[in-house]
Amino acid sequence: MIKVNNLTKAYGTATVLNIGGLEIPRGQSFGLVGNNGAGKTTFFSLLLDLIQPTTGEIINNEVQVNTSEAWKPFTAAFIDETFLIGYLTPEEYFYFIGELRGQNKADVDRMLAAFEDFFHGEILGQKKYLRDLSKGNQKKAGIIAAFIGNPEVIILDEPFANLDPTTQIRLKQIIKDLVKTNNVTVLVSSHDLTHVTEVCERIVVLNKGEVVKDIQTSKETLKELEAFFAS
Amino acid sequence: MFKHFISLQWKSFSRSASFKTNIWIKILMIFGALYMLGMFLLMGIGVYFGIERAGLGDPLIIVNRFMLYYWVVDLLFRYAMQKMPITNIKPLLYLPFNKSEIVHFSLGKTIVSFFNWGAAFFFIPFSIVLLVEGYNSVGVIGWYLGIMAIRYSNNFINVLANNKDIVFYPFVTVMAILGACQYYNVFDITLYTAPFFESLYHTPWIAILPWAVLVGLYFTAYSYFKKHMYLDAGLSVKQSEAKTEDLSWLNRFGNLGTFLKNDLRLIKRNKRSKTSVIMSFFFIFYGLLFFTGAVEMYDGPVWKIFAGIFVTGGFLFSFGQFVPSWDSAYYPLMMSQNIQYKDYLRSKWYLIVIATTISTILGSAYLYFGWDAYLAVIVGGIFNIGVNSYVVLWGGAYIKTPIDLTSNKKAFGDKQSFNAKTLLLTLPKIVLPLFLYGVGHYLINPTAGYIFVALAGVLGLAFRNFAFRKIEKIYKREKYKTLAAYKQKA
Numbered sequence: 001m002i003k004v005n006n007l008t009k010a011y012g013t014a015t016v017l018n019i020g021g022l023e024i025p026r027g028q029s030f031g032l033v034g035n036n037g038a039g040k041t042t043f044f045s046l047l048l049d050l051i052q053p054t055t056g057e058i059i060n061n062e063v064q065v066n067t068s069e070a071w072k073p074f075t076a077a078f079i080d081e082t083f084l085i086g087y088l089t090p091e092e093y094f095y096f097i098g099e100l101r102g103q104n105k106a107d108v109d110r111m112l113a114a115f116e117d118f119f120h121g122e123i124l125g126q127k128k129y130l131r132d133l134s135k136g137n138q139k140k141a142g143i144i145a146a147f148i149g150n151p152e153v154i155i156l157d158e159p160f161a162n163l164d165p166t167t168q169i170r171l172k173q174i175i176k177d178l179v180k181t182n183n184v185t186v187l188v189s190s191h192d193l194t195h196v197t198e199v200c201e202r203i204v205v206l207n208k209g210e211v212v213k214d215i216q217t218s219k220e221t222l223k224e225l226e227a228f229f230a231s
Numbered sequence: 232m233f234k235h236f237i238s239l240q241w242k243s244f245s246r247s248a249s250f251k252t253n254i255w256i257k258i259l260m261i262f263g264a265l266y267m268l269g270m271f272l273l274m275g276i277g278v279y280f281g282i283e284r285a286g287l288g289d290p291l292i293i294v295n296r297f298m299l300y301y302w303v304v305d306l307l308f309r310y311a312m313q314k315m316p317i318t319n320i321k322p323l324l325y326l327p328f329n330k331s332e333i334v335h336f337s338l339g340k341t342i343v344s345f346f347n348w349g350a351a352f353f354f355i356p357f358s359i360v361l362l363v364e365g366y367n368s369v370g371v372i373g374w375y376l377g378i379m380a381i382r383y384s385n386n387f388i389n390v391l392a393n394n395k396d397i398v399f400y401p402f403v404t405v406m407a408i409l410g411a412c413q414y415y416n417v418f419d420i421t422l423y424t425a426p427f428f429e430s431l432y433h434t435p436w437i438a439i440l441p442w443a444v445l446v447g448l449y450f451t452a453y454s455y456f457k458k459h460m461y462l463d464a465g466l467s468v469k470q471s472e473a474k475t476e477d478l479s480w481l482n483r484f485g486n487l488g489t490f491l492k493n494d495l496r497l498i499k500r501n502k503r504s505k506t507s508v509i510m511s512f513f514f515i516f517y518g519l520l521f522f523t524g525a526v527e528m529y530d531g532p533v534w535k536i537f538a539g540i541f542v543t544g545g546f547l548f549s550f551g552q553f554v555p556s557w558d559s560a561y562y563p564l565m566m567s568q569n570i571q572y573k574d575y576l577r578s579k580w581y582l583i584v585i586a587t588t589i590s591t592i593l594g595s596a597y598l599y600f601g602w603d604a605y606l607a608v609i610v611g612g613i614f615n616i617g618v619n620s621y622v623v624l625w626g627g628a629y630i631k632t633p634i635d636l637t638s639n640k641k642a643f644g645d646k647q648s649f650n651a652k653t654l655l656l657t658l659p660k661i662v663l664p665l666f667l668y669g670v671g672h673y674l675i676n677p678t679a680g681y682i683f684v685a686l687a688g689v690l691g692l693a694f695r696n697f698a699f700r701k702i703e704k705i706y707k708r709e710k711y712k713t714l715a716a717y718k719q720k721a
Binding site: 075128129 | 472473474475486489492493496497500501560561562563564566567568569570571572636637711714715717718
């Protein structure tokens with residue numbers, strides 16, 4: 001689904017990302033871990049064509065991301081609060097995203113109904129604009145918006161941070177279901193090793209912009225990762 | 232401990248984003264400030280002689296008569312513009328400072344606000360003129376100190392009254408009615424208030440009274456803030472209840488409707504954009520300066536077109552100018568969602584065109600000044616739609632300053648308007664139509680002038696797709712720079 005070739009990103013003389021080759025097959029749940037400054041958000045920003053690669057390219061479903069816009073219809077993401085429109089209510093925001101993705105109001109309503117548990121009664125019908133919601137609730141809205149319109153690739157940057165334990169557990173289940181039933185490719189980054197190992201079939205560790213580990217998740221993975229980050 | 236506060240304050244001032252502009256804008260800002268102060272100074276000196284020459288009587292008595300209205304207007308301005316001192320307190324709350332010190336400092340901070348010392352540039356020269364003209368010096372000093380205390384009292388009244396619209400607007404209404412009564416000679420409130428200001432001069436020790444009031448107000452404000460120094464009380468940010476409105480009638484425009492809906496909400500729900508659109512409405516009256524002959528300089532025939540451009544282009548200049556910065560807070564979303572640049576730009580263009588059409592229709596009122604004026608408005612509207620709408624979008628590609636939608640700061644004049652490229656792009660917006668008209672007017676006749684300008688607009692419309700392709704290309708090229716710039720919050 002996603003192919004990365006000789007991708008580098010440099011600011012001045014400092015190279016912040018350098019990935020020689022990486023291939024993520026369709027329907028994989030892909031986890032990205034690494035310390036601050038390892039290049040996780042840089043990689044995701046490159047995937048969304050928000051920054052330009054210094055060299056190399058990313059191919060998303062046969063579309064070269066930095067030259068064509070054709071990846072947009074099947075790719076969705078929630079990176080940070082700049083993906084929210086603060087002056088809309090959550091409902092208006094969902095309908096807006098829905099309309100951009102060819103979903104009418106009824107489609108979006110049906111889809112949202114499935115996430116009632118996840119929202120925990122704190123998102124819909126609150127008479128609040130997104131900008132007035134708490135950080136955690138904003139995040140919930142942003143993550144669910146990324147699921148609208150059956151995208152084939154979903155990119156979530158640190159989705160577990162700021163969420164309450166109940167929501168974290170529900171989100172893990174949602175991601176697993178998406179991969180299993182809809183064959184969606186999900187890319188997740190996280191600082192929480194337990195969550196990633198639980199959700200992702202494959203985990204890539206970035207360190208100072210380079211891939212240092214590429215693991216198919218197994219029972220030993222959590223230990224292995226902990227050992228790596230402890231040293 | 233105050234040392235810490237003052238150094239923090241200085242840093243927040245000297246490191247604020249608006250100061251990080253380039254040297255030329257700083258110089259311009261300094262000149263602007265000096266100009267304002269100079270005007271105040273001149274007014275302070277000029278008022279005395281102006282009143283004397285007009286033969287209205289003793290200048291001090293006249294000034295005292297209107298002092299009541301000065302007081303109200305000053306209060307009004309403060310209420311609308313002066314910021315509360317409580318911002319930026321949050322990070323200090325849990326640090327080992329005494330609460331009382333924090334409150335004293337925040338209140339003290341307001342004393343150095345421009346609202347307090349700005350007017351001194353009027354009152355000090357005025358008092359000096361009084362002294363030179365042989366008024367009793369003790370009296371003048373008493374008068375000045377009294378007025379000064381009243382001005383500072385306003386400062387704390389405003390601090391206390393902040394956000395209490397229920398108290399404030401009735402008060403303003405009453406004062407406005409009193410003012411009207413005086414104007415129509417029904418009832419003159421100043422007959423009752425002027426003696427007080429007079430007495431400040433005749434019996435200077437009365438100045439103690441306003442000072443006592445000032446001290447009282449200060450301590451009321453102090454105890455009020457000390458009691459409410461909690462995140463969920465005095466420091467909470469007001470949230471407005473969200474109102475959803477049904478804009479589904481816009482759905483028939485397909486993709487375009489989606490964006491238009493969003494833009495309408497953007498305008499309605501954010502302070503900054505609302506101010507801009509209200510401002511754009513007042514552009515309509517700009518033409519009065521031209522067609523009534525109020526300003527002599529504007530009497531040349533070419534200036535009619537200038538008026539036409541501005542009368543119909545209010546929205547274009549105040550809102551359109553800042554596309555795409557209106558979406559700066561969520562630009563990454565717009566860039567990664569399923570949106571083609573073409574659709575995004577087209578929706579903004581339609582918004583500008585609709586608003587310009589409305590302005591042009593409202594501008595029909597200029598028919599009152601004859602066909603000539605009306606034609607200028609119509610032709611200006613056509614040019615705005617056909618040419619300026621593209622130029623404005625084109626210029627937007629180079630605007631890299633994010634807009635903070637929730638704050639009204641900088642709504643009046645932004646440094647981004649000084650951006651060299653956007654400045655250059657104002658040339659075709661204003662000079663080109665003037666030039667086209669001038670060519671027609673002087674070489675053939677006025678009608679030819681109008682036809683030339685309108686023709687440019689029609690041609691622009693005809694080449695719409697071509698123009699959009701070009702603009703889209705520029706936006707794509709500038710995309711990454713824009714994204715990076717919007718990331719740095721203003």
